[in-house]
Amino acid sequence: MIPRPKPERFRLRRTMMFMNAQKPGLIKDAYIYGCDSIMLDLEDAVAENQKDAARFSLYHALTTIDYGDTEVIVRINGLDTPHWQEDVRVCVAGGADGIRIAKCESAQDVRTVEKAVEAAEEEFGVEKGRTLLMAALESPKGILNAYEICAASPRMFGVAISGGDFRKCMQTTPQPDGVDLLVARGQMLIAARAAGIQCFDTVFTNLDDQAGFEAEVRQNKAMGFDGKSLINPKQIRYVHQVFAPTQKEIVQAEKIVRAYREQSAAGVGVFTVDGKMIDIAFIPGAERTLRMARACGLYEGDLV
Amino acid sequence: MEILKPAVAGTLESSDAQVTVEPGGEGIELSLQSSVMNQYGRQIKQTVLETLARLEVSDAKVTVVDKGALDCTLKARVECAVFRSCGASASGIPWGGAVR
Numbered sequence: 001m002i003p004r005p006k007p008e009r010f011r012l013r014r015t016m017m018f019m020n021a022q023k024p025g026l027i028k029d030a031y032i033y034g035c036d037s038i039m040l041d042l043e044d045a046v047a048e049n050q051k052d053a054a055r056f057s058l059y060h061a062l063t064t065i066d067y068g069d070t071e072v073i074v075r076i077n078g079l080d081t082p083h084w085q086e087d088v089r090v091c092v093a094g095g096a097d098g099i100r101i102a103k104c105e106s107a108q109d110v111r112t113v114e115k116a117v118e119a120a121e122e123e124f125g126v127e128k129g130r131t132l133l134m135a136a137l138e139s140p141k142g143i144l145n146a147y148e149i150c151a152a153s154p155r156m157f158g159v160a161i162s163g164g165d166f167r168k169c170m171q172t173t174p175q176p177d178g179v180d181l182l183v184a185r186g187q188m189l190i191a192a193r194a195a196g197i198q199c200f201d202t203v204f205t206n207l208d209d210q211a212g213f214e215a216e217v218r219q220n221k222a223m224g225f226d227g228k229s230l231i232n233p234k235q236i237r238y239v240h241q242v243f244a245p246t247q248k249e250i251v252q253a254e255k256i257v258r259a260y261r262e263q264s265a266a267g268v269g270v271f272t273v274d275g276k277m278i279d280i281a282f283i284p285g286a287e288r289t290l291r292m293a294r295a296c297g298l299y300e301g302d303l304v
Numbered sequence: 305m306e307i308l309k310p311a312v313a314g315t316l317e318s319s320d321a322q323v324t325v326e327p328g329g330e331g332i333e334l335s336l337q338s339s340v341m342n343q344y345g346r347q348i349k350q351t352v353l354e355t356l357a358r359l360e361v362s363d364a365k366v367t368v369v370d371k372g373a374l375d376c377t378l379k380a381r382v383e384c385a386v387f388r389s390c391g392a393s394a395s396g397i398p399w400g401g402a403v404r
Contacts, residue, residue, distance in 0.1 A: 001404075024377040025319035052393035053313050056384040059399055060376035086395045093399030124400055 001063045004072070007097035007132050009157045011071065012036050012295040013198060014227040014243040015236050016160075020045035021074070022054035027061045030070070033233040034240075037071035042087050043078070043102050051083050055090045062094030073134065075100040079109055085116055091131065092120035098132035098157065103165070105141045110152035117155070134158040134200075138165035143184045146191035159192050160229060161185060163202030176212060178219050189224055198226040207232055217242050244296040245289045253289035256282055257303045305390055307364040313384035314377075321373035323352075323381040325389050328365035332356060338370035351375050355382040358402050 015035040019026045021042050030038045040061070046054040062072065074096045076087035080103070091099050101113050110133065117131050133155040137143050143166070150159050161184055167173060172180040185201065192199035201220045204213045213235060220228055221242050228239050245253070255273050260283050263271045270279040293299035307327045314322040338348055348370055355378070356366065366382075373381070383403050387393035397403055 023317070023320075024373060024380075025317060028319060028374055028377070052388065053380070053384045055397065056313075056380035056387075056403070057377065059403065060380045063404070064374075064376035082394070086397065090397070090399055 001095075002066045004067075004095050004097065006127070006130060007071070009132060009155075010198070012292070013071070013158065013200065015230055015239050016073065016200060016227060017230045017233065017236065018045070018075075018203065020054075021058040021061070022046045022050050024057060024061075027057070028065060031065075031067045033236055035070065035230065035233070035236050036227065037073055037097075038067070039073050039075055039100060039229065040096075041075045042083070043075045051077065055086060059090050059094045062091075062096055071097050073098040073100055075102055075136070076113075078103040079112060084113070088113065088116040089120045089123070092117060092126055093124045095126070096131065098134060100160070101133060101135045102162075103138045103142070104135035104149055105139060106145050107148040107152035110135060110149055110156065114153045114155060129155065131155065132157045134160065136160050136162045137184075137188060138162040139169050140166075142166075143187055146188050147194055150191045150195035150197050156195070156197050158198035158200055158226065159188060160200035161188055161202050164205070166202075174206075176215070178216060185223060185225075193224070199224070201225045201228045203229045203231050204235070205231060207234070214238055214242075240296070243292075244298060245293045247298075249289055250293045250299055253286035253293075254299075254301060254303060256286040257290065260286075305359050305361050305386055305392075307361060307386065307389045308391070309389055311385045311388035313388060314373075314381035316369060316371055318371050319373055319377065321368055321370040321378050321381050323378075323385040324367040325361075325382075325385045326365040326367075327389075328363050330363060332361070332363070333365045334368070335366070336368045336370065338368075339372050340370070347375075348378060351378045352382055355379045356386070358404070359383065359386050360402070361386055 013036045016037040016039050017035040018039045018041055019030055021040040040058055042054050074091045076099055077083035121128050133153060134157055135149050166184060167180055189199050204216050217239050256278055259273050287304050290299055290304040307325050310326040312324045314320050316322055336349055338345060352368055384393060
């Protein structure tokens with residue numbers, strides 16, 4: 001069995017690529033694409049009469065294939081199906097890093113899955129608390145309850161919106177300016193930040209519309225998302241490019257952090273860097289930029 | 305496990321294998337077709353037989369049509385076919401026990 005390191009609750013998750021857990025041709029070498037996380041799907045991608053086969057396939061993939069640094073998350077079937085409990089067992093037994101709860105609508109949904117995960121960790125002798133959770137919000141109710149969902153468990157590392165189902169509920173379709181999801185994305189982001197967890201945008205499904213995809217990724221970054229779900233490896237590179245800090249941002253962040261440390265040691269609270277006022281409020285942002293730059297391989301300094 | 309009824313698992317897509325199990329007479333009667341028979345025939349056969357042994361299947365007719373599946377895929381398909389044949393594939397699978 002391939003031992004996987006203990007999952008990190010907070011790590012770089014710019015790209016999360018969906019893969020059908022039932023297709024051996026897809027999952028056997030999914031780590032080569034360089035996405036931060038892969039999302040092995042037991043839910044919608046798997047036909048109703050192949051749910052059992054997908055679990056066997058998933059179990060052996062998880063225990064045999066060395067995914068390296070790529071995080072492995074599994075999307076389980078909804079709580080309204082007869083499948084999700086066995087899905088949880090196989091995820092925990094196979095050592096998946098995390099579980100994505102589909103169609104999550106309340107904190108109770110998170111706790112229900114958490115309880116099953118705990119029982120499975122006990123059953124399979126897995127370290128208690130190892131298996132992380134994230135929630136997919138797919139309905140108006142899920143969006144309205146976003147904060148209680150985000151804050152429901154210390155295992156929760158993130159929340160994502162599922163655009164297809166949500167738009168259907170709202171009787172809308174994808175719009176070029178993203179107005180269809182604007183409020184939902186915004187509410188989910190606020191909830192995630194308030195709860196201190198990560199936030200991911202939905203997939204962009206029209207693979208022929210590269211300009212539309214790129215515009216959406218830029219908007220995601222501008223809104224403050226941590227990353228995006230993807231359906232095709234060709235979408236990875238652009239997301240990484242947009243989410244990486246620019247050289248200018250890195251230099252600026254370095255200056256701010258360095259100046260802050262010098263000034264505060266000298267007893268000064270507010271000062272200017274390149275003509276801009278800086279105080280303690282700017283420091284977490286600048287440090288985050290540097291950590292992100294380091295994770296992207298763009299910063300090798302010692303400030304973070 | 306006893307093979308109670310015929311069952312199939314897997315597909316004929318590349319990197320997959322389709323495994324059929326049927327109730328049989330004495331012992332394992334294995335018929336194997338593979339797109340990589342010359343290179344991996346022996347290893348595939350060994351993996352299939354070991355998986356059946358782990359599941360304590362002693363009597364069955366087993367047909368494997370392999371399209372270049374990795375060992376982990378072969379195991380998954382054999383196990384799924386056997387559990388399906390017993391009507392036990394949906395829940396309570398012994399992950400990490402007989403299935404490993």
